[in-house]
Structures are given as structure tokens and as C-alpha cells.
Amino acid sequence: MTDPVSTIRNLGPAFEQACAEAGIHSADELRELGxxxxxxxxxxxxxxxxxxxxxxxxxGLQGRPWNDCKGDEKKALRQRFDTIKASARPAPENQMISELDAIGVRVAANDLKLD
Incomplete structure (x- = not known):
């Protein structure tokens, strides 16, 4: 049996659900991906x-409290985050969902029939 994502420090059910939607189904998978x-x-x-x-x-992946990130370390993480954010584009099937979210319309992927 594999441990759920929510067994990792700081990560709860909402994050676990987001991981599942991204195809990440266990704490081991998450650790392996980084x-x-x-x-x-x-x-x-x-x-x-x-x-x-x-x-x-x-x-959480380092086993540290969520608010342990400060100073230069936090600045370096911000740069990594900005790089990830700039390079990550939603998959085409999620593009419409992202656009609807941007204007304040919340829908679930299974609510849309994408052909």
C-alpha cells in the first residue's frame, strides 16, 4: 500500500485532490517527482x-514547517516559482477551464464535454 499525498507534512486533502487531478497519486510519486x-x-x-x-x-518535501522559509531561501524559491509559472501552460483540455476560472466561473473538468 502506498501512502497518500496528505501524509507529507503541510499537505492536506485539497492539495491531495489537486495532485490526483495532475496524475500524482501517492506520497512516493510526489517525492520522486520533486x-x-x-x-x-x-x-x-x-x-x-x-x-x-x-x-x-x-x-513539506523537506520535512519542515510550512512557515520555515525565510530570507534568501525564500527569494530563491520565488525565482524558481516564477520560472515554473512562466513555463507551465495548461494542457489544451484544461485551457477552457483555466479561462473560465480567470473570469470567475468555476467548473469541474467532468462538467465539460470536450470533443
């Missing part, structure tokens, strides 16, 4: 980019 690749997958699957979410993931 924070940068995993976060990139989350963004491509339609998760909205948020710096705090990224550094909470990084801290």
Missing part, C-alpha cells in the same frame, strides 16, 4: 499558481 516537476504538473492540470502553495510543497 517539488518543481510536481508543481509544474499541477499548473498544467489547471491548478492556479500561488507562491505560498509552492513553497509549502517544498518545505
Amino acid at each position: 517539488a518543481d516537476e510536481a508543481y509544474s504538473r499541477l499548473l498544467r492540470s489547471g491548478t492556479k499558481a500561488h507562491f505560498i502553495g509552492y513553497y509549502v510543497l517544498v518545505m
